[in-house]
Amino acid sequence: MMIKTTGLIIREYLTGENDRIVAILTPNGLVRAFAKGSRKLSNSNLGATQLLCFSSFDLSKSKDTYTVCSAKAIEIFFELRNNITKLALAQYFCEAVKYFSDEDDDCSEVLRLTLNCLKFLCTDKFKEPLIKAIFELRLTCIAGYTPDLSCCVGCGNEDGRFFFSPIDGGIYCNNCAPVRYIEMPSAVLLAARHICYSPFDRIFSFKLEDKHIPSLTKMSEKFFVTQADHKFGTLEFYNSLQEKI
Secondary structure, eight states, rough: OEEEEEEEEEEEEETTEEEEEEEEEEEEEEEEEEEEESSSTTTTTTGGGSSTTTEEEEEEETTTEEEEEEEEEOOOOGGGGOOHHHHHHHHHHHHHHHHOOOBTTTOOOHHHHHHHHHHHTTSSSSOHHHHHHHHHHHHHHHHHHEEEEEEEEETOOOSEEEETTTTTTEEEEEESSOOOOEEEEEHHHHHHHHHHHSSSGGGTTOOOOOGGGGHHHHHHHHHHHHHHOOOOOHHHHHHHHHHOE
């Protein structure tokens, strides 16, 4: 059976002398496919089957096995390969979506989110930590762990000083917070609400002062990792690079 699709290469495994096995995030699920000879310089699929390439594919399927018959690059995200921190962050995005995706899942929104974040990483329109926070919060929502940021989950209070719990995904007012959790200044809370609750085409349409970005990134990363209950090696590497800057 032949399948035509588009997808982003989020993982590649080198095998043999010139072959690859690639994990492709497509709108209709995660596909693992064999790309024979794709590492040869003369192979027409060389560029389109590399990590972080968004490509169109002709795939053949036999039982549960996919093979790349042809591939054509649509977007290579070349700029990411010239910046180690951006490349590390992009690889974290790939590991994260791979963890939350499987074959036959509806991955259209996950793919759209990832592609948008990669595109913004290639520009200077948004700072890296802000893109990371948007990615983590929205992916957590898509995965079914949308936080309750509307009011205090303890008493329903909508005003005052709030603290976010990454364990239960809710905010607590100053009186109800059993521990201080992560403080959410009003600007950060508004930004988090926008990212989580806005229509997809609006999630990047907000502004946050630089002084508030660290609070948002702390909240988003802690919530994402807690809900995933998984250790992301690429995240640890990215954070180690930030410590050196």
